[in-house]
Amino acid sequence: MAQRANPAFAGGIVAVSVVALAYAVTLGSLQQHTYVHVMAGLLWTGTDLFMGAILGPVIGGLTDEQSAAVFERLTPKTSFFLPSMALVTIAGGITLAQRLGVFPHAEPWLALFTAANLIPVLLLLGRRLNAWRDRRWQVVFAVATIGSLAWVATTVGDFQMTTPAIVVALVIVTLLSVQGFGFLMPGEIRMYFEMTSEDPDPGVISAIGKQNAMLGGVQGLFQLVLIADMVYLRYGGF
Template identity: 30%
Template sequence: MAYETKFISPYSFITLLVPIFALVIVLTLRNLVWLNYIHVLTGGTWTGVDLFMGLVMSRVLRSLDPKSRAEIIKRLVPMMLFFMPSLAAVATTAGFFLASWLGIFSFKNILILLSGVIVLILIIQGFGVIVPNEVRIVLELRKEEPDLNKVVKLGMRNIYVSGSQVVFQIVIIFIMANLVL
């Protein structure tokens, strides 16, 4: 029996578009303080959600039976599918513009290069592993007889990848703190 969860709703588009619109407005106004605010808020939220998913949700889900895991995952996916890519894209784009506007963006700067490598790793993990898995979960749950083991496997993989992203995000926060000194 297919799940009746509505995967795309007006709320999905709000979580996708609000961070993007905020960034566009700030870039249009060329306001450095607000750009910094958008960068820190989206980057901090991205890191916080990944930390929560990796440290808390992974342990909670491991303690549950597969059907309960699938129930939780099917409720997480609709929000995560739109919200997290938006946060990641806005945080990294705002970071690029912030470094450019502050005059510290240079490929000769080792900290900028390290940041670029870490951002590339995060993008590959997010858009190459997490988002495709979330799409697979949505498609599986829309089937008449969804394979709950597949849903759980893909969902748990995403949670573990989110947890691994925290390591890279903490390193990039350390780099950013040293960039502005």
């Protein structure tokens, strides 16, 4: 996948994202932390809206062969770009909320958030990639499930209500994560397998690509709601 995306692009986008997030969380000023979170969110949201509102309708008017050719060039890049932006946005946002003091009683909520993300995402990955019988998937799923539920069990006694806007944000981010990592990412992996098969089927590539473009638009709409929630959290209203 990285070879098709251009190794420099794939490695660069992941490295820059990780370094930016690590710096913002550990050494960056509040303003720098905010910038990293907001900029990653803008790139994530903008790309999803572009996929759904512009690319989707354009691709819909092409033949399977034409749309497959587009996705063969586009998918390897979005497979690295979008998860990287999502990671920086989500992790940067959670740590920023804690830093600003608007996320009280965070640990029990983060434990629930982790379990609500990891378990459905891994189940969907296993189902959509036909990996439920794969020992590697079973090990990862078992470790993630036991670990996340153990964290929930050890923190549930301290559970208290947090800021309502934070609750809304966690719910929306969970929906985005499950949709993104449980549906979009497996679709991109399936497209890659089809692209690299001995006899690629343009119809399969086109169908998955169109579905992902539509889901990207849905992601973008959820992200617009999330942005409104963040504005409300920051300023107490509109």
